[in-house]
Amino acid sequence: MxxxxxxxxxxxxxxxxxxxxxxxxxxxxxxxxxxxxxxALTDSGWSAQNYLDAVSSPFYRQAIGHSLDISAWSSLIGLAVAVLGSYSLRQTEGRLRDVVMAFSNMTSNFAGVPLAFAFIILLGFNGCLTLLLRQWGWMQGFNLYSKTGLIILYTYFQIPLGVLLLYPAFDALREDWRESASLLGASGWQFWRHIGLPVLTPALLGTFVILFANALGAYATVYALTTGNYNVLPIRISSLVAGDTSLDPNMASALAMVLVGLMTIVTIAHQWLLKRSYHVAR
Structure with missing residues (x-):
């Protein structure tokens, strides 16, 4: 029964x-x-020509390189700031922590056209913050519409997402572990090197992969900021599907599969590093 x-x-x-x-x-x-x-479809039938064009064309290779650079740097910077922010929130009690978490939850969804418009007002060529800092002699050569500007823009919406993802991970670090390590003569660095970081490694790697995917597929923000003039993969895919001059949905599909392939490689690397971290922790 x-x-x-x-x-x-x-x-x-x-x-x-x-x-x-x-x-x-x-x-x-x-x-x-x-x-x-x-x-895999071309005008002459089944072929790998779309993939060959994606790999051989300097224009498409530049789009891939820009997407990887912006995604990697914004994810690493966002992850570093999110680690510090999550740890600080864990040490904070009361209403302040609730307010910061609510703010992170709100700003993690603040992207696309509103975010681009806000950054143009603040850090554009005639942005209020740009003009103010230039009067003080700073940011003379800063360009919001360059790769550096896009990294700053992407990092802005990466940080709150990273905080939301990493904040629960610090529950795995028990305070009595730190006290026991201190009683045994371990310094703060030794605690984080041998206990804290190995425990947090799965969460750190997982968060990095999510942030990387979040940046790699971002479209509305970079399009609104640069009106589609900056060469990244989502912009190229969009131009081939809905462009005014060059329409090639099959080529767009090939570039989309390249995007999927990049994320697959990152995910496989994440799983491999995760297994190694478990092995080292044991």
Missing amino acids: KATSEKSGKWLAALCLLPFAVVFCVFQIGPLVWVAVHS
């Missing part, structure tokens, strides 16, 4: 999962398969 009850419970759980599986296949797997199939 118990085995029958357990079996019926599993079937009920699977049945409840069915709507999610249908939605996942229709809106995730289906479009991905469609893009993968059309990425």
Whole structure:
């Protein structure tokens, strides 16, 4: 009777999962398969020419390089600031922590056109903060519409997302571990080197992957800021699908698959580093 009850419970759980599986296949797997199939289509039939063009063209290689640079730097800077912010919040109690968490939750969704418009007002060529700092002799050569400006812009929406992701991870660090390490003569650096960082490594790696994916696929913010004139992969894909002069959906599909491939490589590297961190921790 118990085995029958357990079996019926599993079937009920699977049945409840069915709507999610249908939605996942229709809106995730289906479009991905469609893009993968059309990425191998050319005017002459099935071919890998779109991928060869994506790899051989300096223009597309530049787009890939810019996307990787901006995503990597904004993710690393955002992760570093988020670690410090999450740890500081853990040491803070009361209303201040609640206000900061609520603010992080709000600003993590503040992206796209409103964010670009806000940065143009603040740090554009005639932005109020830019003009003020230039009067003091700072930021003479700063350009918000350059790679450096985009990294700053991306980092802004990476930090609150990183704080929200890392804040619960600090629950794994128990205060009595620090006290025990201190009683045994360990310094603060030794505690973080041998205990704190190994415990937080899975969360740090996972957060970096999410931040990297968040930046790699960002479109609305960079488009609103540069009106599509900065060469990154999402802009190139959009121009090939909805551009005024050059329409090539199959090439756009190939570039989209390149984007998927980059994220796959990052995810595989994340899993490999995760296994090594577990091995080192043991």
